[in-house]
Amino acid sequence: MDKILVFVEAKGDGPRKVSLELLSEGLKLVGSGQFSMEAVFLGKLPGTVKGKILHYTEKLIHVTDPALENYTAEGYAMALAGYARETGAKMILAGATQRARDFLPRVAVLLQTGIASDVTGANWDSNPMTFIRPMYGGRVLAEVSFSAYPAIVTARPNSFGVGASLAQKGEFAEFQAGISPGQVKTSVIKREETTLGKVDLTEADLIVAGGRGLKAAENFRLIEELARTIGATVGATRAVVDAKWRDQADQVGKSGKTVSPKLYMGAGISGAIHHIMGMDTAKVVLAINNDPHAIIFNYANYGIVGDLFEVLPAMTEELRNRLGK
Amino acid sequence: MNVVVLVKQIPDPEALVAIGGDGVSLDIEQKFAMNLFDEFAIEEALRIKAKHAGKVKVITLGSRKAIEALRTGIAMGADEAVLLEDEAFLAGDGYATALVLSRAIAKEPFDIILCGRQAIDDDRGEVGPMVAQFLGLPHVGGILKLDVADGRAVAEVAVEGGKETVEVQLPALFTAQKGLNEPRVPLITGVMRAMKAQIARATAADLGLATAQAGRPGSKVKVVQYSPPKKKPAVQIIPGAPREAAIEAVRILMDVERVL
Ligand SMILES: Cc1cc2nc3c(=O)[nH]c(=O)nc-3n(C[C@H](O)[C@H](O)[C@H](O)COP(=O)(O)OP(=O)(O)OC[C@H]3O[C@@H](n4cnc5c(N)ncnc54)[C@H](O)[C@@H]3O)c2cc1C
Ligand SMILES: Nc1ncnc2c1ncn2[C@@H]1O[C@H](COP(=O)(O)O)[C@@H](O)[C@H]1O
DSSP, X not given: OEEEEEEOOEETTEEOHXXXXXXXXXXXXXXXXXXXXXXXXXXXXXXXXXXXHTTSOSEEEEEEOGGGSSOOHHHHHHHHHHHHHHHTOXXXXXXXXXXXXXXXXXXXXXXXXXXXXXXXXXXXXXXXXXXXXXXXXXXXXEEEEEXXXXXXXXXXXXXXXXXXXXXSOOEEEEEEXXXXXXXXXXXXXXXXESSTTSOOGXXXXXXXXXXXXXXXXXXXXXXXXXXXXXXXXXXXXXXXXXXXXXXXXXXXXXXXXXXXXXXXXXXXXXXXXXXXXXXXXXXXXXXXXXXXXXXGGGGOSEEEESOHHXXXXXXXXXXXXXXXX | OXXXXXXXXXXXXXXXXXXXXXXXXXXXXXXXXXXXXXXXXXXXXHHHHHHHOXXXXXEEESOGGGHHHXXXXXXXXXXXXXXXXXXXXTTOOHHHHHHHHHHHHXXXXXXXXXXXXXXXXXXXXXXXXXXXXXXXXXXXXXXXXXEEETTEEEEEEEETTEEEEEEEESSEEEEEOTTSOOOOOOOHHHHHHHXXXXXEEEOTGGGTOOGGGSTTTTOSEEEEEEEOOOOOOOOEEOOSSHHHHXXXXXXXXXXXXXXX
16 A cells, blocks of 8 residues: 655644645545555644644654754755655655745655645546646646656645544654754754734635735725734735835735635735736635726636725625624 | 855746647747846845855856846856756756756855745746755755855744744755845946856766756656646626625625635
């Protein structure tokens, strides 16, 4: 039976949603009878996280080593490659998070294999399996296959659904990575938390984004209020990030983040290709712009041609009424 | 400080991209630009050189047209440029591309390698960390700040919900992120120098690589087929005065699309 490893990351007191998405896909493959699956967690593993992971896998491997105390690409790569080698894994799946995309390319080199980065779909039943990668900012989809193993795949958050959890908990085992001191030449010397606890744009289900049409930094209040009402994350265009109205971390697009929410609402955004490239896998797009010819309408499911200063507060108010807030 | 910068010439983000009749090739409008993140990498290299002396070498793997990216690098202030040009290098995946680049880098001693976070044509974001691993070096991905002193570097990276400061022994590789710096615009004297500059070239044989190790044959991931993205249905404009439209939008999102 071919073994699949799913690299699992934590956020707060639970596993990341994208990790559960991949565990759920993995469980489906296990159900087909041809695969076995292990969830793999590196570094400090809080008890609550462990408990939740165990409901999505038959087995959880906790890879431990003093070198994994803080994240470093070198340490994580050595540890995961070491375990994959040890168990003869045929496939490694991970969410296309900042961290996974940072160290998995190193794992590929260590295992002399390739990686399919940021895939948005998979044909699990084809032989060989193929994966779908958006390229050129989503203007082309490439279907790729592997000629070396393990196949390493990172999947864009929200590309797959989270399935039902298992009735009983999986097994748990530890694995010592055995990284020798001095092998890791990177060390984390400081960590500043600014916006802890917020849902990151890349994983958000709901996004409310604003552009230069907001006219001034303080008007982002209108975007924030709407976002708060529905529990959405705030996004921004490059124009407003460059104007210092919003932080770089909020930028959606080619030179910012790639997002894939269920709902993307954009107000005062023209729809430049560079922006679209970061959000065109959103399921439902609602654009609000007072220019009926704004390009963003070409990429939207729904549009309101109107003044955002009137539309946004009216939406917030209506949502508050309907959601009873 | 000897700094190597990896730069890639890519189709302009607005170039038209069409899928060839065979489904396995792309027809791309002949409009090119240097990958946006690579400009931040060159700028940072030039700043390191200004502070610590040394030289800046730009390397690209590509066809003859990719020389433009190298000339842009020289115009900005790089000292040397190398074009890795060989039929055998083309159409490689991240692994094959990183293998060739790492061999080219290893030809001469260096302290720092800078590259972009991601090339915005193939959207892989793999080459930097892979080059580092091929060379057995540490890397820091997506840096926003870099300070170099005494054989070590301190870099800042944005992590989810905050910022991390990381120290690393040199030699090391760094991938550049938007926010690192403001790339300079080449001066006319730089452009003149770039036009006259000698561009060194290297082939697979020069790097001691068999053709089967590079390009498509050396790739571990291969494209089976290209397809166009699903077309979104035409936009449905919600009519009415702003207030009515807003209320109707909420109804659609909650009751029809059920995304709220
Ligand atoms: C290499 C490169 C990379 C880039 N990367 C990115 C990226 O990652 N992300 C990104 O976003 N951009 C990126 N850009 C920039 C991009 O090309 C656009 O310049 C930018 O997205 C425009 O931002 P905007 O829509 O906020 O502003 P504008 O284009 O100025 O649009 C403002 C819109 O607001 C509307 N508006 C004005 N007033 C109102 C009102 N009262 N009510 C309703 N609507 C109103 C206007 O009709 C207009 O459509 C990049 C550019 C380059 C060259
Ligand atoms: N063909 C190439 N020649 C030189 N550098 C490259 C090449 N491909 C990728 N790179 C470098 O690696 C970075 C990441 O590329 P990628 O992994 O393809 O997204 C780019 O920003 C470049 O700095």
